[in-house]
Amino acid sequence: MISIENLVLKxxxxxxxxxYEKILGSNELTRFLPKGEAYSSDEIRGxxxxxxxxxxxxFGSYVIxxxxxxxxxxxxxxxxxxxxxxxxxxxxxxxxxxQGKGYxxxxxxxxxxxxxxxxxxxxxxxxxxxxxIASLSIIRKLGMxxxxxxxxxxxxPGLETYSIxxxx
Numbered sequence: 121m122i123s124i125e126n127l128v129l130k131x132x133x134x135x136x137x138x139x140y141e142k143i144l145g146s147n148e149l150t151r152f153l154p155k156g157e158a159y160s161s162d163e164i165r166g167x168x169x170x171x172x173x174x175x176x177x178x179f180g181s182y183v184i185x186x187x188x189x190x191x192x193x194x195x196x197x198x199x200x201x202x203x204x205x206x207x208x209x210x211x212x213x214x215x216x217x218x219q220g221k222g223y224x225x226x227x228x229x230x231x232x233x234x235x236x237x238x239x240x241x242x243x244x245x246x247x248x249x250x251x252x253i254a255s256l257s258i259i260r261k262l263g264m265x266x267x268x269x270x271x272x273x274x275x276x277p278g279l280e281t282y283s284i285x286x287x288x
Contacts, residue, residue, distance in 0.1 A: 225261055236287065
């Protein structure tokens with residue numbers, strides 16, 4: 121668990137299927153993901169199982185809670201390995217009602233910091249479609265720099281890749 125100014129981040133568990141259903145089951149919130157549309161219930165269950173099993177690496181995804189409403193899940197954030205396991209990238213999503221309040225940036229900074237502390241990464245990457253202006257804005261606010269020669273996901277055209285180096 122990570123406790124920061126406004127948020128509490130808890131590693132993903134089976135009980136978190138509900139927040140993933142709200143996010144990944146929404147055409148609006150998945151339009152910039154590789155599938156480009158809502159995921160099926162089976163795909164979402166598989167996705168959550170993958171998030172849980174990723175923790176075998178010692179890092180992964182968290183569900184985001186507001187400190188003021190500790191029972192309410194508002195989204196997710198995490199660093200996970202990419203298709204090529206030499207790379208790991210930051211991933212995040214929030215329910216629309218909680219967007220635009222700085223929560224993703226706060227959570228992403230904390231997760232990047234915690235992931236670097238493990239000593240397994242020299243860089244952490246961020247990737248977003250060119251059209252996903254909000255996500256690219258977060259990536260840049262995290263201090264990530266454009267990496268035009270790095271392709272984290274080969275099957276996703278129009279994806280821009282950025283990275284941040286381990287800070288000491």
